Amino acid sequence: xxxxxxxxxxxxxxxxxxxxxxxxxxxxxxxxxxxxxxxxxxxxxxxxxxxxxxxxxxxxxxxxxxxxxxxxxxxxxxxxxxxxxxxxxxxxxxxxxxxxxxxxxxxxxxxxxxx
Amino acid sequence: xxxxxxxxxxxxxxxxxxxxxxxxxxxxxxxxxxxxxxxxxxxxxxxxxxxxxxxxxxxxxxxxxxxxxxxxxxxxxxxxxxxxxxxxxxxxxxxxxxxxxxxxxxxxxxxxxxxxxx
Numbered sequence: 001x002x003x004x005x006x007x008x009x010x011x012x013x014x015x016x017x018x019x020x021x022x023x024x025x026x027x028x029x030x031x032x033x034x035x036x037x038x039x040x041x042x043x044x045x046x047x048x049x050x051x052x053x054x055x056x057x058x059x060x061x062x063x064x065x066x067x068x069x070x071x072x073x074x075x076x077x078x079x080x081x082x083x084x085x086x087x088x089x090x091x092x093x094x095x096x097x098x099x100x101x102x103x104x105x106x107x108x109x110x111x112x113x114x115x
Numbered sequence: 116x117x118x119x120x121x122x123x124x125x126x127x128x129x130x131x132x133x134x135x136x137x138x139x140x141x142x143x144x145x146x147x148x149x150x151x152x153x154x155x156x157x158x159x160x161x162x163x164x165x166x167x168x169x170x171x172x173x174x175x176x177x178x179x180x181x182x183x184x185x186x187x188x189x190x191x192x193x194x195x196x197x198x199x200x201x202x203x204x205x206x207x208x209x210x211x212x213x214x215x216x217x218x219x220x221x222x223x224x225x226x227x228x229x230x231x232x233x
Contacts, residue, residue, distance in 0.1 A: 050221055106158065
């Protein structure tokens with residue numbers, strides 16, 4: 001069965017601190033896709049990144065970076081020099097390859113950046 | 116590109132009435148649409164998967180007679196909450212799965228509908 005676990009329910013840091021959001025996934029598929037989404041208070045989901053299982057290179061986009069480790073089934077997300085605008089709920093998700101190819105979401109991590 | 120327009124964004128209805136939520140793909144054809152429900156401070160829970168021209172597939176525990184899904188065209192999917200009750204109050208989000216030529220097998224989401232049943 002496919003499953004995504006985000007063990008950190010809530011994180012609160014002071015602005016400019018670095019923060020890492022953890023994501024651990026379970027799947028029996030050899031090919032799979034992982035995603036991170038941001039959900040600000042307005043509710044819409046903002047796509048951040050998609051990673052396929054064959055590409056283990058870490059990715060950096062501005063202050064955001066992702067560490068994909070197949071050996072530990074983890075896909076962690078780090079925000080460097082956090083800003084108040086980063087406050088949101090962040091979801092890690094796994095794409096199921098079979099059937100309709102639905103997304104399985106983690107429980108989400110509520111990140112609060114305090115000024 | 117690949118925008119899904121979801122309406123209404125907010126709706127308040129009386130207990131016992133029905134509410135229809137629409138999701139339209141504006142610049143692409145959405146063969147498959149997913150409907151999620153999100154309670155406060157919780158994750159997105161998949162309710163059902165709709166495919167154009169066929170019956171929706173509901174997740175375990177979701178009442179198909181209460182949450183009617185219609186996907187009659189490649190650009191429109193609707194969710195109707197029938198005989199709504201206060202416990203149906205939630206945030207409902209639709210999502211279209213994108214094909215190989217669009218955003219690398221990603222998904223695009225509607226902006227969500229906040230339903231309050233009073």
